[in-house]
Amino acid sequence: MPTPPFPDDAGALPATPAFSPLYQQIKDLILQSLQQGEWKPGEAIPSEIDLAARYRVSQGTVRKAIDELAAEHLLVRRQGKGTFVATHAEQHVQYRFLRLVPDSGDRDANGPAQRTILECRRSRATGDIARALALRSGEPVVQVRRVLSFAGVPTILEDLWLPGGPFKGLTAEQMADYPGPTYAMFELEFGVRMVRAEEKIRAVAADEQQAALLAVSPGTPLLSVERIASTYNGLPMELRRGLYRTGDRHYRNVLA
Amino acid sequence: MPTPPFPDDAGALPATPAFSPLYQQIKDLILQSLQQGEWKPGEAIPSEIDLAARYRVSQGTVRKAIDELAAEHLLVRRQGKGTFVATHAEQHVQYRFLRLVPDSGDRDANGPAQRTILECRRSRATGDIARALALRSGEPVVQVRRVLSFAGVPTILEDLWLPGGPFKGLTAEQMADYPGPTYAMFELEFGVRMVRAEEKIRAVAADEQQAALLAVSPGTPLLSVERIASTYNGLPMELRRGLYRTGDRHYRNVLA
DNA sequence: CAGTGGTCTAGACCACGCT
DNA sequence: GCGTGGTCTAGACCACTGT
Incomplete structure (x- = not known):
């Protein structure tokens, strides 16, 4: 199936050589299958040998394709068992x-976050929301406002915007009751897997309303975190604006 | 040279199998050469074929070792030219x-930062500084305070602590005058290459002194960024505490 | 035991950068 | 043209997981 990486057949010399290694083509084919849901999050994909046969390529070539997808956290290898679609x-x-x-570093010190859904409603994208989600102004979106608390302490105030099409039918109950990460619920209920995200972080002062919801004094410095998360194809599927209390917690980042 | 990955010779059954793949052993040997300065930042390391001969291993095995080091940004591969030691x-x-x-995203909009060195002196590590740098309290450190400005706007106020041994002789002039990244100067002048860093980020309010140095009002929310940077062997070689103005800039992070 | 991914090798050929 | 890294293959054997 994958054309061997020969120079083009046509006589016209291409401006871009358009050379793409075989393993890259295989990678794209696998990515396509993931996108189309041929293999779902948590499921095993076919063995390397099967895939090699399917694509008429050596096992080594499939291996290199899978290696890269695993490095990007789209797949997870498990020796002796197989290769699985990553899931939240x-x-x-x-x-x-x-x-x-x-600050202690122990993430599980006070278990999972409690979620309080303040709002969950359909609305229409304003200019900047539309821009962030690659929609047009006025297109339907789902808007959620919630507070996350740890050990009873309200710590994160978040607004989420989701494109109305893929997330049609999302309810406050779903947001509140699903046992596990919100992104896992998105996978299961809407077939949307978040794969990559970009965050813009600032320091801001809490206004009256924010302060009340987070139980701090107005003017308290908060971390403002704006996130755009995307699926396999790179299309943005969520805009999230969060305010984090950083009294006894911090945003941890590793530069490598 | 590298022992084949056979089970241990001794009869005692090891709690940890201590199995280490060949390429991992090669990787460690290369890492060791980097640490000892056999190849310096910017220089080329021997070709894969040469290394294969040196370690009595196939080219493919060397390749896998180098691949991982390149993925960690310790080496840089350049097709047709060779493999080079990464440098700042x-x-x-x-x-x-x-x-x-x-916020515009264009990093080079107003060129490189201007550095103003406010202070550069030898002192002794207090408890938390010592802990961060894996020293003992009272051991000598070099302390630097500086302001970074972009297009004339003071934007970052930073305190740096460096272990006194490796950085003996660092002067304010060096900090101020070196044309290029500070970490490049550390490589060239002190043979210390920063390889990895961890940052803890919080939102804080500017106090009187900080506000004056950053030309903002007292109480302005600022990003507090504490960084610990380490060399090849993972030993911490710098503690840095910065305050960032995030009026028209933001801290950008990619989650992948 | 069979099936999976993981390691190692050897060899052929390709793409790139330099001289 | 030569030397570098990059791709692709084929085959052997190892390590881990389940039956």
């Missing part, structure tokens, strides 16, 4: 996207 | 550790 529904990668940790 | 003295990786970017 795993104890072990639970907090891949939440960087706020207790 | 490169236009292209200039800002690998500075995550504060203009």
Whole structure:
């Protein structure tokens, strides 16, 4: 199936050589299958040998493609068992996207966050929301406002905007009651897997309303975290604006 | 040279199998050469073929070791030229550790930062400084305070602590005058290459002195960024506490 | 035991950068 | 043209997981 990486057949010399290694083509094919839901989060994909046969390629080439996808956390290899589609529904990668940790470092000190849904309603995208979600102004979105508390202490105030199409039918109950990460619920209920995110972080002062919801004094410095999360194809599927109390917690980042 | 990955010779059954793949052993040997300065930042290391001969191993095994070191940004591969020791003295990786970017996104909008050194002196490690740098209380450190400005606007106020041994002789002039990243100067002048860093981020309010140095009103929310940077062997070689103005800039982070 | 991913090798050929 | 890293293959064997 994958064309061997020969120079183009047509006589016209291409401005871009458009050379793409075989393993890259295989990677794209696997990515396509993930995108189309041929293999769902948590499921095993076919063995390397099967994939090699399917794509008429050596096992080594498939291996290199899978290696890269595993490095990007789209797949997870498990020796002796197989290769699996990564999912947010795993104890072990639970907090891949939440960087706020207790100063003690012990993340599980006070268990999972309690969620309080303040609001969950359909609305229409304003200019900047639309821009962030690659929609047009006025297109339907789902808007959620919630507070996350740890050990009873309100710590994060978040607003979420989700594109109305893929998230049609999302309810406050779903947001509140699902046992596990919100992104795991998105996978299960809406078939949307968040794969990558970009965050912009600032320091801001709490206004009256924010202060009340987070039980701090107005003017308290808070971390403002704006996140755009995207799926396999790179299309943005969530805009999130959070305010983090950083009294006894901090945003942890590793530069490598 | 590298012992084949056979089970231990001794009869005692090991609690840890202590199995280490060949490429991992090669990786460690290369790392050791980097640590000992056999190849310096910016220089080329021997070709894969040479290394394969040196370690009595196939080229593929060396390749896998180098692949991982390149993924960790310790080495840089350049097709047709060779493999080089990574360095901070490169236009292209200039800002690998500075995550504060203009809201416009264009990092080079107002060129490199201007550095104002407020202080540069030898002192002795207090408890928490010592802990961060893996020293004992009272051991000598070099302490630097500086302001970074962009287009004339003071934006970052930083305190640096460096272990006194490796950084013996560091002067304010060196900190101020070196044309290029500070970490490049550390490589060149002190043979210390920063390889990894961990940051803890909080929101704080500017006090009187900080406000004056950053030309903002007291109480302005600022990003507090505490960084511990380490060398090849993982030993911490710098503690840095910065305060960032985030009026028209933000700390950018990618979650992948 | 069979099946999976993980390691190691050897060899052929390709793409790139330099001289 | 030569030397570098980059791709691709084929085959052997190891380590881990389940039956």
